[in-house]
Amino acid sequence: xxxLLPQAIVDGVLLGGIYLTVAMGFSLAFGVLHVIDFAVGEWxxxxxxVALTLTNWLHLDPLLSLPVIFLLFAAIGWVLQxxxxxxxxxSRGRPALMGLVFTFGLGLAFRGSALTVFxxxxxxxxxxxxxxxxxxxxxxxxxxxxxxRLAGLVYALAVIAALNYLLKKTDFGLAIRAVAQNKEAAxxxxxxxxxxxxxxxxxxxxxxxxTGVFIGAIxxxxxxxxxxxxxxxxxxxxxxxxxxxSGVPWAAFLLGLIQSFFLIYFNPxxxxxxxxxxxxxxxxxxxxxxxxxxx
Amino acid sequence: MRGRPAxxxxxxxxxxxxxxxxxxxxxxxxxxxxxxxxxxxxxxTWDIMAGYIGYLNFGHGVFFGVGAYxxxxxxxxxxxxxxxxxxxxxxxxxxxxxxxxxxxxxxRGAYFAIGTWALNRAVGQLALVLDITGGADGMRxxxxxxxxFFSWVMLGVVGATFLVLWLLLEQAPFGLKLKAIREDESxxxxxxxxxxxxxxxxxxxxxxxxxxxxxxxxYWITFIDPSSTLGDLITDQATVMAVFGGLGTLIGPVIGAxxxxxxxxxxxxxxxxYQVLYLIILGLAIAATVLFLPDGFWGTITKRQEGRxxxxxxxxxxxxxxx
Amino acid sequence: MPEPVLKVEGVTVTFGGLVAxxxxxxxxxxxxxxxxxxxxGAGKTTLFNAVSGYYKPTRGRISFLGRDVxxxxxxxxxxxxxxxxxxxxxxxxxxxxxxxxVVASYLRHPRQAAARRKAWxxxxxxxxxxxxDLPAAGLTLAGRKRLEIGKALALEPKLILLDEVVAGLxxxxxxxxxxxxxxxxxAGMTILIxxxxxxxxxxxxTRIIVLNYGRMIAQGKPDEVARDxxxxxxxxxxxxxxxxxxxx
Numbered sequence: 133x134x135x136l137l138p139q140a141i142v143d144g145v146l147l148g149g150i151y152l153t154v155a156m157g158f159s160l161a162f163g164v165l166h167v168i169d170f171a172v173g174e175w176x177x178x179x180x181x182v183a184l185t186l187t188n189w190l191h192l193d194p195l196l197s198l199p200v201i202f203l204l205f206a207a208i209g210w211v212l213q214x215x216x217x218x219x220x221x222x223s224r225g226r227p228a229l230m231g232l233v234f235t236f237g238l239g240l241a242f243r244g245s246a247l248t249v250f251x252x253x254x255x256x257x258x259x260x261x262x263x264x265x266x267x268x269x270x271x272x273x274x275x276x277x278x279x280x281r282l283a284g285l286v287y288a289l290a291v292i293a294a295l296n297y298l299l300k301k302t303d304f305g306l307a308i309r310a311v312a313q314n315k316e317a318a319x320x321x322x323x324x325x326x327x328x329x330x331x332x333x334x335x336x337x338x339x340x341x342x343t344g345v346f347i348g349a350i351x352x353x354x355x356x357x358x359x360x361x362x363x364x365x366x367x368x369x370x371x372x373x374x375x376x377x378s379g380v381p382w383a384a385f386l387l388g389l390i391q392s393f394f395l396i397y398f399n400p401x402x403x404x405x406x407x408x409x410x411x412x413x414x415x416x417x418x419x420x421x422x423x424x425x426x427x
Numbered sequence: 428m429r430g431r432p433a434x435x436x437x438x439x440x441x442x443x444x445x446x447x448x449x450x451x452x453x454x455x456x457x458x459x460x461x462x463x464x465x466x467x468x469x470x471x472t473w474d475i476m477a478g479y480i481g482y483l484n485f486g487h488g489v490f491f492g493v494g495a496y497x498x499x500x501x502x503x504x505x506x507x508x509x510x511x512x513x514x515x516x517x518x519x520x521x522x523x524x525x526x527x528x529x530x531x532x533x534x535r536g537a538y539f540a541i542g543t544w545a546l547n548r549a550v551g552q553l554a555l556v557l558d559i560t561g562g563a564d565g566m567r568x569x570x571x572x573x574x575x576f577f578s579w580v581m582l583g584v585v586g587a588t589f590l591v592l593w594l595l596l597e598q599a600p601f602g603l604k605l606k607a608i609r610e611d612e613s614x615x616x617x618x619x620x621x622x623x624x625x626x627x628x629x630x631x632x633x634x635x636x637x638x639x640x641x642x643x644x645x646y647w648i649t650f651i652d653p654s655s656t657l658g659d660l661i662t663d664q665a666t667v668m669a670v671f672g673g674l675g676t677l678i679g680p681v682i683g684a685x686x687x688x689x690x691x692x693x694x695x696x697x698x699x700x701y702q703v704l705y706l707i708i709l710g711l712a713i714a715a716t717v718l719f720l721p722d723g724f725w726g727t728i729t730k731r732q733e734g735r736x737x738x739x740x741x742x743x744x745x746x747x748x749x750x
Numbered sequence: 751m752p753e754p755v756l757k758v759e760g761v762t763v764t765f766g767g768l769v770a771x772x773x774x775x776x777x778x779x780x781x782x783x784x785x786x787x788x789x790x791g792a793g794k795t796t797l798f799n800a801v802s803g804y805y806k807p808t809r810g811r812i813s814f815l816g817r818d819v820x821x822x823x824x825x826x827x828x829x830x831x832x833x834x835x836x837x838x839x840x841x842x843x844x845x846x847x848x849x850x851x852v853v854a855s856y857l858r859h860p861r862q863a864a865a866r867r868k869a870w871x872x873x874x875x876x877x878x879x880x881x882x883d884l885p886a887a888g889l890t891l892a893g894r895k896r897l898e899i900g901k902a903l904a905l906e907p908k909l910i911l912l913d914e915v916v917a918g919l920x921x922x923x924x925x926x927x928x929x930x931x932x933x934x935x936x937a938g939m940t941i942l943i944x945x946x947x948x949x950x951x952x953x954x955x956t957r958i959i960v961l962n963y964g965r966m967i968a969q970g971k972p973d974e975v976a977r978d979x980x981x982x983x984x985x986x987x988x989x990x991x992x993x994x995x996x997x998x
Contacts, residue, residue, distance in 0.1 A: 168537045170485070170544075219717055226481050226609070230717050232540055233670060236485065237713025240663055244706025359659065363548060366541045374537075401556045408549035415542055416530040600856045600865065603845070607853045610842035617802060617836070618901055619828035619857035675844075737846065737883035 138275055140396045141389065146281040148381075148388025149288030150350070153343045154361075155368035155380045156295055157336035162427075163312040163375040164332045165213075167220060167231045171239030172340060172365045173358030178242060179205060179341025180348030181250055181355070184257055194257045194345050195283070201345060202338040209337030212238075213330040239358060246355035257348035259283075284346045291339060292381075308332055312375070363404070367411050373421025383422065437593060441586035448578040457574035461581045461647065463688045468585035468640045469661065470668040470680035471592060475633040477666075478674030479596060480626060481609035482532070483540040486547030487637065488661030490520040494638025495645040495656040496554060499566045502646065504559070509571070513642035520638020521631045528630040533623060551657035565652025568645055577647040584643060588636040592677055595632070605629055606675070664691075667709050671716050673723025682725045687712075753816045755780050755909050755940045756801065761810030763796050763964075770796040772964035773810070778909070783931070783941045785955030785972070787948075789984055792961040794944045795837055798911050801942070802834045803827045815908065828857060833902030834911035837944075839894045841886035848873065848882040850897055854904035868904060876900040876930060892923040899930065910934065912943040916950050928954060952976065960984070 158172055169175075179201050183194045186201075220231045265278040299305035310318035311328050319325050347353070347361070368387055372379030387407070394403040420426035448457055469491065476482045494516035501507040501515050531542040554560045596602030607615045608622045615622055645651045664687070672683020694705060716723065722730055754777040763771040771793040778784045786794050799805040801812055803824035812820045819827055842850050851869040859865040873879045876896045881889065886897060895915050902910050912931065916924045928950055935941055945951040951958070951972075958975040960968040962984040968975050975981055 168541065170540075215718065229477075229481050229483060229536060230721060232483055232537060233666070234714050234717045236483075236666070237710045237715075237717065239710065241707050241710025241714065244703055244708070244710055247703040247706060359548065363545055366545065370538070370541065399556075401552065404552040405549050405556075408545050411545055412527075412530065412542065415534060415538060419534045419538060598862065600853075600860065600862055603849060603853050604856065606845060606849075607842050610844050611840045613804075614836065614840035614842070615853075616804070616824035617828060617834055618854040619825045619905060620853070621823070621825050733883075734885075737885075740883050741880050 135274065136396050140392050142275060142277060143281075143392035143396070144389030145385055146277070146285050146388065147391055148385035149285045150343060150346055151364055151368055151387050152381055152384035153288050153291045154340050154365050155372065155384050156292065156377060157339040158365050159369050159372065159375055159377055159380055160295070160308075160312075161333055161336040162369070163377070164308060165216070165220070165329055166228070167216060167235065168366075169336075170232060170236040170362065171242060171358075173360065173362030174239045174242035174246075175205065175337050175340040176344035176347060176361050177246060177353065177355065177358045179344030180257065180353040181246055181344075182341070183345040183348060184250075184255055184353065187257065194259045194349060195261065198287075198342050198345060201341050204338075205341035206334035206338030209334035210330045212337075213333040214326070216333070217326070217329060239362070243355060243358050250355050252355065254352050254354040255348070256352045257345065259349050262349060278350075280346075280349050284350055287342070287346055291342075304328075304331070360404070363407065367407055370411060370426075371414055371422050373423055373426025375427045376421060376423065376425040379421055379423045379425060433598070434590060434594065437586075437590050441582065441590070444586075445579060445582055448575045448582075452575065454574045457578050459692060461574070461578045463685060464578070464581040464585045465640055465644060466664065466668060466688050467681050467684040468581075468588055468636060469665040470672065470684040471589060471677055472633045472637045473662075473665040474669040474674055474677070474680045475592065475596070475605075475629050477669060478676065478679070479602060479605040479609060480629055482536050482626065482630075484543045484630075484633070485540045485662060485666070486543035486545070487633070487665055488657060488659070489543070489547040489550050490523065490634040490637035491641035491644070491661050492547075492550060492554070492653075492657035493523050494520045494641030495651050496560055496566070496641075497638070498642030499568055499645045499651055500559065502568055503566060509646055513639055513646070516642030516645075517635045517639035520641070521635040523638075524631045524634035525627070528627045532626045532630060547657065547659075547662065551653050554653040554657055561652070563653065565650060565655075566645075568649045568651075570649045571646060572649075577643065580643055581640070581647075584636065584639050589677065589681070592632075597677065601625075601628075609675075663706075663709055667713050667716075669723075670713055671720075671723055673726030673729075676726060676729070679723050679725040683723065686724070752780060754778055755782075755815060756942065757811075757813040758797075758801065759811045759813070761797070761800055761807045761812060763793075763800050763805055764808045769964050771800065771807075771961075774961070774964075774966045775810075776959050776966065776969060778940055778942055780908075780940055781935070781938070782956045783935055783943060783954050785951040785958045786942060786944045786961065787946075787951060787958060788961035791963075792984075793964040794961055795913060796964075797961070798834065798913055798942075798944060802832055802911055828905050828907075831906075831908035832911065833905040833907030833909070835895075835898040835902055835913050835915055837913040839891075839898045841889070841894050841897050843885070843887040845886055846883050847878055847886050847889065847893075847897060850886050851900050851904050854901040857904070858906050872900050872904045875903065875933070877926070892919050892927075895919065895927065896930070899927075899934075903934070907939060909940045909942065912941060912945075914944055914946065916945055916947050924950065 154172065154176060158169065161169060182204065183197050183201055186192055186197045187194050216231065216234065219234045220227045259280060261279040261283050265276050267276055299309060307318065307323045307328050310323055311325060315325060364387060368380060368383045371383035371386065390406060391403055394400055394406060414422065418424055447460065473484060473487045476484045497519035498512045498516035501512040502509065527546055531539050555563055560566060604620055604625055607620060608625060612622050641656060668683040668687045669680040671687060672681065673679025691705065720727055756778040759775050760773050761771055762769065762773050774797060786797065788794055796805065800807050803822050803826065806821040811818060814830060814832060819830065842853065848869055851872050852865050855865040855868040859868045873882055876899055878893060878896055878900065881893060889897060899915060916927050919927060931941065931954060943951065955972055957970065958972050959966060960975055960981050967980045967984060968978045
């Protein structure tokens with residue numbers, strides 16, 4: 133039993149890395165746009181399916197299609213954001229509420245579209261890294277790390293590094309952080325709110341879609357997988373504290389570990405229940421997240 | 428709805444609708460009739476939280492499912508007769524709301540949406556893994572195939588729900604207090620309202636009828652499983668119907684439910700090859716309504732009327748009052 | 751000596767490291783209009799929030815009508831007889847003007863019919879009767895400020911906290927509001943009022959309390975306070991002349 137522990141931990145960390153990317157984008161989008169995107173799972177799912185389509189048409193390795201996926205979905209997000217903005221700044225009451233309902237509806241429409249086009253069956257993305265893994269064998273434990281999961285980790289680190297650089301070291305990143313802190317003041321200081329919001333949403337959608345490629349390659353893809361993924365995203369951002377980016381890695385790795393432990397030691401069917409219980413307990417005790425820094 | 432006892436009109440309408448199953452006895456029609464009523468019930472109960480308080484319950488279906496499974500379990504495993512079993516279904520749903528509502532209602536709307544949404548998925552998963560609920564295979568109930576009976580039962584349940592909600596939300600102070608919380612929760616504290624308690628009451632109020640409806644559904648369809656009773660589709664459709672009809676009123680969701688159900692039925696009849704298209708339409712309908720018709724179909728109509736009336740009344744009063 | 755309506759003893763309110771209100775003590779006697787003034791950020795609204803239950807004082811005690819009400823919830827205080835307005839007016843925008851007052855009337859008149867009657871009385875008292883069915887969002891700023899007062903009045907409070915109800919109004923509207931405030935005083939309520947418009951607050955207050963950086967630096971009759979060295983210094987850079995209708 134103990135021999136499996138390193139595997140469980142490593143799997144968890146690798147998985148966590150993947151969730152990390154989505155959660156960061158999601159948290160960023162929330163910080164700037166103040167909207168909880170109920171379609172987050174669908175963005176991931178669509179990214180995976182578009183990659184699948186590209187692979188089938190162009191016989192391209194899905195990993196090579198990553199930049200294309202990012203640009204395509206970032207563009208979609210950029211275009212969609214003004215609509216979202218229109219809902220959120222509605223003159224009729226309860227704009228935040230309407231924003232939630234809007235993204236909820238979008239997610240539904242996307243799921244339906246995917247089901248229509250791709251059917252109900254589960255697919256998987258084959259990449260050049262899908263076969264083969266690293267093996268470690270020692271006296272006390274053994275470890276199998278599929279290359280594709282390692283690639284996922286590399287991807288996650290790259291995304292974190294890129295986001296970090298963007299936010300801390302560029303003017304645009306400064307603008308983003310300003311808008312997140314105080315939209316009005318930022319606007320008064322000359323920040324183009326529309327462009328910034330559009331770009332942030334686009335980045336978030338683009339990242340989510342790219343992550344979909346990895347999830348499709350590592351796990352599988354299915355037109356109905358959106359809701360579960362959304363739950364994971366919510367779990368991470370709520371635990372981290374909504375809008376609090378520094379908390380995301382911890383929460384993401386925790387999620388990954390919980391999942392891998394359940395997979396290896398307990399019954400995988402109970403994962404959702406465990407996550408839900410933890411989510412609820414956190415909401416009960418500390419709604420602003422584990423670090424009490426959330427909004 | 429003006430003046431003379433509104434409840435009288437409501438009762439008359441319900442009685443009138445109750446005559447329909449007497450006249451139209453075709454089983455297929457009665458099935459549609461009963462289902463339409465079911466959706467009306469689900470839409471108006473969803474609207475209590477969404478429209479009156481402004482809290483989105485994206486897991487409303489969980490009450491339906493809890494009611495259905497509780498009723499089924501009591502009928503199948505404990506031999507409890509239909510009536511009490513359904514009542515117990517409502518109680519179970521109400522208890523769920525109480526237990527879940529207490530922590531989640533303290534939070535802001537978005538967290539509530541996430542929390543209820545997660546609850547729905549978790550309970551769905553619970554039904555899948557437990558043996559007693561039959562897992563993925565679901566549960567079969569003893570058949571009681573009387574279409575007329577179920578139409579009247581559903582009408583009774585939904586009609587009573589509508590009446591009670593009308594009295595509580597449109598006539599009694601309760602409804603206005605909820606709306607005040609929706610408009611400004613923090614400000615409502617200053618005028619003596621206790622939002623936490625009011626929200627919890629409303630939440631339980633939205634859960635119990637949904638649970639009863641679920642219980643009726645179980646005995647009516649004689650088969651339930653996690654995907655049909657605890658799946659996303661229940662909440663998704665109730666949401667569309669209420670949003671499309673018009674949040675914050677009782678009539679809005681009724682109209683939305685009827686319209687959408689009619690649409691869905693024709694869709695099923697003529698485009699059954701493209702069933703998954705329905706999800707797309709659902710989603711786009713929600714998004715489009717929010718964008719273009721935020722007050723919903725009925726809401727837009729009534730707002731225009733109200734606006735005109737208020738203006739005339741105010742202008743008339745101005746002559747008689749000083750400022 | 752009759753029990754003061756409000757007794758604030760050593761109240762301190764801190765947020766993290768920031769001390770917004772620092773050991774403030776004062777009393778308000780029945781029938782008084784006590785004015786609370788001070789430069790921006792002096793802690794006036796924070797003090798209001800503490801007295802009305804929105805903030806729990808870090809230290810100190812608040813007594814209302816002889817009973818300790820420190821840290822109690824706003825709705826409990828409302829039931830006990832404290833009404834307030836908000837600096838940034840918070841009408842229930844989606845409800846009509848009448849409905850706004852009706853909701854507040856439920857506190858003392860739980861039945862629908864009685865609450866509506868009460869609401870109409872209040873509407874006439876504040877002069878918004880002709881706009882009863884308009885959506886609250888459609889009111890002008892003056893109307894909204896008046897509605898805000900109306901909601902507090904519907905609670906039939908013994909003490910009413912008015913937070914900048916005159917700011918932002920033109921002189922005519924301001925005068926109407928001042929007349930309303932005096933009407934409220936004449937109706938038997940005690941008033942604690944925050945205001946930046948010196949002309950107004952100096953004229954109607956029986957007593958003035960001055961806050962600066964969270965601390966009380968002066969207390970007394972309006973003309974005494976106006977001459978107080980510390981008060982003048984606190985307002986340095988803004989006109990502190992009590993007869994000038996300045997806004998900050």
